[in-house]
Amino acid sequence: MARTTGSDGEKTEAAVREAAVSLIARLGYEAMSMRQLAAEVGVQAAALYRYFPTKEDLLFTLMREHMEGLLKAWGAARPASADPVTRLAAYVENHIAFHIERRHATHVSNMELRSLSHERLTQILKMRTAYEKELRTILRDGAEAGVFQIDDTGLTAMALIQMMTGVIVWFRPGERLSIAEVTASYLSMTMRLVGATISHGTARPSGRARDAVAL
């Protein structure tokens, strides 16, 4: 009835995070109890409080690290090129790859915002806005350069992000489509949606998706 043999704080904390993401994604934050989470980790509920002072702290930590990871991933994937088409393609590819890889965490970050305190909600939304702004900038640059035909930059950015993030709702790894096929299709749909004028000669304006993507 105390410390167990082989117990290790770092490993336990990592196990708690992993189990929490999976449980919250499946049951929802409010519906998941600390006792359930503890049972999943193989520990008593009280032990969780060694790592996270409250349930909401746990949620916030998961969300903050998810958003930081997204911004960091885009920072690494962002191309040096100034060409809007290249930048948009990189954004789409990074977004889809990241979100498919972290389906559960994305679910949590998108669905459980209302369980955060006002202050913490603001923090998360700030990161999200920064990420979305990157896309708006690309779209605006492309529109000004005349390579995109866009009605409303803000509206188009939101539509694209909703469309891309929606992948996690229906995509299941190992089913009909591979990640590469899904990414190729979404890239093609994106380019068509923004009315991209193909500048690399790799695709025709009204060509099939495969053409527009196979670069």
Place this chain on the structure above:
Amino acid sequence: MARTTGSDGEKTEAAVREAAVSLIARLGYEAMSMRQLAAEVGVQAAALYRYFPTKEDLLFTLMREHMEGLLKAWGAARPASADPVTRLAAYVENHIAFHIERRHATHVSNMELRSLSHERLTQILKMRTAYEKELRTILRDGAEAGVFQIDDTGLTAMALIQMMTGVIVWFRPGERLSIAEVTASYLSMTMRLVGATISHGTARPSGRARDAVAL
């Protein structure tokens, strides 16, 4: 401490539904307590059980009627024409109008599915699938007729629905854009995304959104 003057079952039930949609949309189903809901209606918690036997029954009723309303609305808006472009335009317009008008109910129907029992979840998903199938059929017909350039009908249908439904996340009535402007933009983006060949001479293939929509 009993029946109150002027009390009326029908009015109370309607008030409960309305308050429930709004509260669940704002707080989430699990986070909303029956006492909170009762207070919003101006009644004691026990009174709710005269209208809905359990909390989950209440949720299910709201969702089922929302989905029935969506299918009914599409049934009324579905054009007689066989032209895929006309049908797709009607689908987009109906979808956006319906979802903007019922933002809160849509939020509930999309976010709280995991709180339903397996059997009831199946019922709701059946209706949702039937609604989505209508779009897939339009896309397939258009692709076969050669007026749409589509890679994967199922994937495109999901992408379009996610994109359109996403409107409720950011759209707020009375702000920058009107419902008509939003609908016009989404219609334009949709037609471009599916690579629609304009058959009415109302827009150029690579034209601005306004051109493609102003019919």
Place this chain on the structure above:
DNA sequence: GAATTAATTGAACGTTCGTTTTATTATGTC
């Protein structure tokens, strides 16, 4: 106006919740 039905209250039920406290044991250090 008496009897019946509809609508609601107030109190209580047992359960579960997030969290705290205290005790206990394993591990690392000298």
Place this chain on the structure above:
DNA sequence: GACATAATAAAACGAACGTTCAATTAATTC
């Protein structure tokens, strides 16, 4: 091997949860 520290268990806290029940009053019916 003594001692400090890290990691957990076990038990308990008050509060809140969904729900039930009996009592009570308003509206309706005859």
